Amino acid sequence: MRRPRRVIVVGGGLGGLWSALRVAEAGYQVEIFSLFEVKRSHSVCAQGGINASIDTKGERDSVWQHIVDTLKGGAYLANQPPVKTLCEEAPGIIRTFERMGVTFSRTAEGLLDLRLFGGVKNRRTLFAGASTGQQLLYGVDQEIRRQEALGRVRKFEWWEFLSLVKDSQGICKGIVAMNLRTMDVKGFRADAVILATGGMGHVFGHRSTNSTNSTGSAACRAYQQGARFANCEFFQFHPTAMLGDDKTRLMSEAARGEGGRIWVPKNPGDQRKASRIPEQERYYFLEEWYPSYGNTVPRDLASRAIWKVVHEMGLGVGGEDKVYLDLTHLNPGFIEQRLHAILDIYRKFHGTDPVHEPMEIYPSAHYAMGGLWVDFEKDEASGGLKAGSPRNHATNLPGLYACGECDYGYHGANRLGANSLLSASFSGRVAGEAVASYLKGLEVGIEQVPEHFYTEEISRQQRINEELLKGGGGENPYTLHHELGEIMSGQVGVVRDNTTLKQAIDSLQGLAQRCQTVDLESSNSWSNQGLVYARQLQEMVHLGLVIASSALARDECRGAHYKPAFELTPPTDAYPGDPAYEVYRGKWKKQNQQWLKTTITEHATAGPRISFDQVDLSVLPPEEPRDYR
Amino acid sequence: MAKTIELNIRRQDTPYSPPYWQRFSIPYRRGHNIVSALMVIREHPHTREGKRVDPVAWEFNCMEEVCGACSMMINGRPRQACSTLVDSLDQPIRLEPLSKFPVVRDLMVDRSKIFNDLKRVRAWIEIDGAWDIHEGAPRIAPETWRENYLFSRCMSCGCCLEACPEYAVEKDFVGPAALAAVRLMNNHPTGRYHRRQRLHAIMGDDGLSNCGNAQNCVRVCPKQIPLTTAIGELGRQTSLQLLRDLFGKSE
Helix, strand or coil: CCCCCEEEEECCCHHHHHHHHHHHHCCCEEEEEECCCHHHCHHHHCCCCEECCCCCCCCCCCHHHHHHHHHHHCCCCCCHHHHHHHHHHHHHHHHHHHHHCCCCCECCCCCECEECCCCCCCCCEECCCCCHHHHHHHHHHHHHHHHHHCCCEEEEECEEEEEEEECCCCCEEEEEEEECCCCCEEEEECCEEEECCCCCHHHHCCCECCCCCCCCHHHHHHHHCCCCEECCCCEEEEEEEECCCCCCEECCCHHHHCCCEEEEECCCCCCCCHHHCCHHHEECHHHHHCCCCHHHCCHHHHHHHHHHHHHHCCCCHHHCCCEEEECCCCCHHHHHHHCHHHHHHHHHHHCCCCCCCCEEEEEEEEEECCEECCCCCECCCCCCECCCCCCCCECCCCCEEECHHHECCCCCCCCCCCCHHHHHHHHHHHHHHHHHHHHHCCCCCHHHCCCHHHHHHHHHHHHHHHHHHHCCCCECHHHHHHHHHHHHHHHCCCCCCHHHHHHHHHHHHHHHHHHHHECCCCCCCCCCHHHHHHHHHHHHHHHHHHHHHHHHHCCCCECCECCHHHCCCCCCCCCCCCHHHHHHHHHHHHHHHHHCEEEEEECCCCCCEEEEEECCCCCCCCCCCCCCC | CCCEEEEEEEECCCCCCCCEEEEEEEECCCCCEHHHHHHHHHHCCECCCCCECCCCCCCCCCCCCCCCCCEEEECCEEEEHHHCEHHHCCCCEEEECCCCCCEEECCEECCHHHHHHHHHCCCCCCCCCCCCCCCCCCCCCHHHHHHHHHHHCCCCCCHHHHHCCCCCCCCCCCHHHHHHHHHHHHCCCCHHHHHHHHHHHHHCCCCHHHCCCCCHHHHHCCCCCCHHHHHHHHHHHHHHHHHHHHHCCCC
């Protein structure tokens, strides 16, 4: 009898566990590698919900509207067939989660409840209390535990992925990983590898809402071994994140939705407590600049306005990078009831009460729309994804797949709220099914791959560790990470221009050099967190270069990528049909001809090599510019 | 003199070496929590006496009290380090690893027993497969949902197990967390189908009856999960199951 084929899944969040589950269900052996117990993955942080059009609120919501919202919200940059299938299969994903035991919130008559989320008109977001991501992850985690008990899945928790092992034809045949306790570096054979390693928010230093392990390191290592990145310039900044030295924490949009007002003191030198600053000395800039939307402008506009008031006008509170989000004028009973989760987080982590003192907030790196490039196969009959195709979610390296936030599919230039839990789950499921098909077509088993491919890669990784541990360069990796964060948040963040981006690239190159000579001065080689961090830091600087280079290459404004020098604004007081608007539409289409393309980044010794690829626009041709008026 | 934050940290280099204490002093800053204070020490790992030492090892991830990673003893109480603000604590702040799990290094412990126990009690729903069966979700009364949701927020942080007098590394008692998981699974519309197996898993030695009713678990749970309520409910469920077993009823 032939040995069963074996698959390695790196990462145990929603994407990773879904893919592992589908591979195991197809009868193959799965090994899951994770930096920690998989139940602690970043998926748990998503609070808001998961989108699926089930139309139970009498609003005639439709799957088609979900598709349109996702594509338009992404400024048409996403390949459309995968988005089509994502939205079509969303209700089925929900039903599956439900069977796994996820405690979705219910209406009075016991039906799945829905809430309204940003950027859409209909209620389409399912939720489980105030911890949807946690509940979804636990649902799949339980199923994986069952597979473990059945002997189909084995977990390697406390292991860090270091690199891929490729055979003589460049086909991915396993990984090299490091045991985070013993620090042993070992090779693992696999017939296919799935990367589901999540986001990379910490490239922006502590100004990120991501979990501290979301460094993007694993994806970056695959990139340096030949996997392509796509659309890395697109990073969503959430406008209202609570500040923190360790990381930032999300204050949901609901705070503005329920009447929260954003302001700064007119006099930047004002030393008074916020509550003592009289009304006429406060600058409610969003209300002044956007009279019709006021404080509830979309995420990207709010982030840019806050950026402008702090960086261009110098009005940040106390001269720092922060503004007030004020709820104190609202009825305390009302906000306690409507915004309980937010108030709770702010009180717990800031120690003050937003009912009495305005919250201090600032935009923060939240979600990477870009990531590892993945393929898809279109089903010509349906116009969506071809089910079970081995091409779906395959990277350009044969045998290597990617899913979840670490891939680039579905969200184009900007992500819709509550679409991330959906894409993580769906892409994991699709990737798992694709790998099962890939394995069926595989003729040579891993037992035939010569051992030296593994041993050579192990030695290469051990040498990297030894070099770093030699140290002596005197650089402090933690301090360097702060510097990286300053560069990325300050120069590659919410607002971009080419001169600054070039400076950022120069600085990042300098930083990359300094990362080679860190002083780890650690006498203890057991569970050496400093070594792990120093290695991740190198990858984060590398990712910073990829993001900055991609941003430099794209001379336009699209979705989350904002370069004001190339901004195209619709004429005021003109609407579709008016001559002035049609001129604008013409310019917009011309811009699409040049820029509606996927940015591809490939690793080269001289730095990231950029090219552009066509986008599949076969579902909804871009005829209508996004218009929030 | 400038204000400082004083920390006494219990350290241990490897699982096999003896523990020792070190005192650290970092500049005061408003808003520090225990994780952000440890991050300052990590960047400048000097004891109060100025001696350069290895950075303290500890676990953390989400920093929003939802992943369960950063559990440790803080001034003698098991808590999540990320949501414990320095300003709320008496100084010097005493940090120790959880005592009911083997130490890996410093404040890091090996909590794999928690996950093994979830396996032991079969804390999952048996589904035919992770695919769509094209059938709508079962209706669940809002009140039932509310009760279940309380339990589904357990993040396996281990605080309840630390506080439980009956739970220990060298003993096999499943502990309150796994018991609450049984309560949750048994109340799911289809999870009920396999209630018997789960109840049997906790009816033998080291199961439910080992609970000494100290009620410590519910007092330290960072998510205020009504663990003792779950244990009470399971008491009734297991009694009924015992009768069913005796009189040969199928369920």
